[in-house]
Amino acid sequence: MFKNYVKMTWAVMRRRKFYTFISLFGISVTLAVLIVLTAFFDNTFASLYPEGRRDRSLYVHRIMQQDTVEGSNSTNISSMSRYFINTYISTLKTPEKVTAVANENTNIYINNQKSEVRIKYTDSNFWEITTFDFLEGKPFTLETFRGNDNAMIISSDIRDQYFGKDFPMVGKKIEIGANIFHIVGVVRGCPVTQSKFVVGDIYLPFTADKSLSKDQTYTGRYAAIILAKNKSELGAIQSEFASVLAKIPLQKEGDFKPSVIYVRPETALGDFIYSIAGKGAQSGKPLFFTILIAFTFLFMSLPALNLININISRIMERASEIGVRKAFGASAGALTAQFIIENIILTVFGGILALLLSTVVILYLNQKGIGNIPYLDLKINWTIASVAFLLSLIFGLLSGVYPAWRMAKLSVADALKN
């Protein structure tokens, strides 16, 4: 019976090539887009180079203070100061290590060429929390900071762009502002799709950060990465920090008198969600995931609606077949099953095409990059690919039910008049 259904599906697919193309195009492109988007999503949040320990890292990138006293409702959202990180985060007992990192985009001259670079001000822990590959030289150490060393680490992108591949860089000097820095290491570059906390062109010791002040204010331009001893301790770190935060004295700044302060150490994904959907004590996860699921559902329903339309328009075309099958003993249930199985076979075929298509797209992107994003290392997430495939099967099933029901309702006598 099943073999017969497969034969019939194949015959129908071949008979109306344009309809088949439209159906398969809808299914495979939708699934492929979803698989590629998930690969990007994974690439952004998974433990990949240069953040191989991301699965046991927490990120804190903003401090939110609200003045709710006497009807005022002003809010101040900012990055943190090194003082805040040193005083309230680095002193936590549960984490293994904490680093503070600040970003600065600036124009400098490298090898007599003007260049816009991303500078990261880091400490020695930064190089122990991240998993950068040193192509040459070594990371900053405590000595770098003790000696107030004008040391600098550059990414291989900068080296390749301004000096040439494999050009020896350690010991070379680059001027930034009025200071001369000497290069102590070259790290393998990474795509900007990786964490905004760690991707940079030039890494300098935080002691070179001119914005650092001795004021004990909470706000500044630093973010923190907290490394747990193991994944299971992330929750404990969050709890410990919550109890520390509850005791933090509030700081007045002029007329701004905050009554409440929010700082959330979150996982990479949690931090991303918090930054776009969260506010105050709310993580934003329920809203984010509701929107994500709704979007995925709507997106996946497009090929299903397409299939429903095509199937309905095909009912009259297949009226004679429906009539004959009914006359010779097919019950409404058997016909419904046949039509649904035909749809599922088509969907499975579309799913296989989607996997092939997404593999090609991912290989292409990894090889060529997108615009100025080199080093993409996208991978197919098989869990998501399977879920998407399963979803498309469910949609295949659903898109078969309504047309099959319409078909089963067709009277044999009427069907055979065609």
Next chain:
Amino acid sequence: MIKLRNIEKVYRTDAIETVALNNINLDVPQGEFLSIMGPSGCGKSTLLNIIGLLDAPTKGKLSIASDAPIEDFSDKKLAQFRNQKIGFIFQSYHLINDLTVLDNVELPLLYRPASSAERKRLASEALSKVGLSNRMKHYPSQLSGGQKQRVAIARAIVGRPSIILADEPTGNLDSQMGNDVMVILENLNKNDGTTIVMVTHDENMARRTHRLIRLFDGSQVA
């Protein structure tokens, strides 16, 4: 075998009511070859659809092969009953163009418990009976009208039904091909004892059957 009592079929729309069949009483004993004649629109096909359980009468009682009340049958049971007891032959063949001749003939067996090998064996046998064993792998579009109708007959007899209902089986064929089809039906009736009810416009074909009834405006007139 087939008993129709006071069968009436009325098609109703908001504005009009059309009587397609009016008080039809008919007994067809087992092994009879009956033909039904009448002008177009007189209700011949409607009557055949009612006997074939493809349409339900508005009024009256119908029994086929037993005294079980068919009007109480569920869709599934009606489908099973048709599958076991009745074979259909249509004027325009109604072969599935996407399937080979063998697959077309196999079709009724898909809806009963039979292995693929068994289905193929029975379908090949049915095709030999109509003289088309050499056309099994062909598609309907590669056959002449007469050959198509012979495939349709093979499909109708493959499940060994006790009744065959043929709606103008020679209507689309020339006299030679029509005669070939008629010979096959006569042999089925004579050799296998299959009860055949045939709707036709052709007096010559009708004369070759055991009995002829005539319909006019939905009523039996002879």
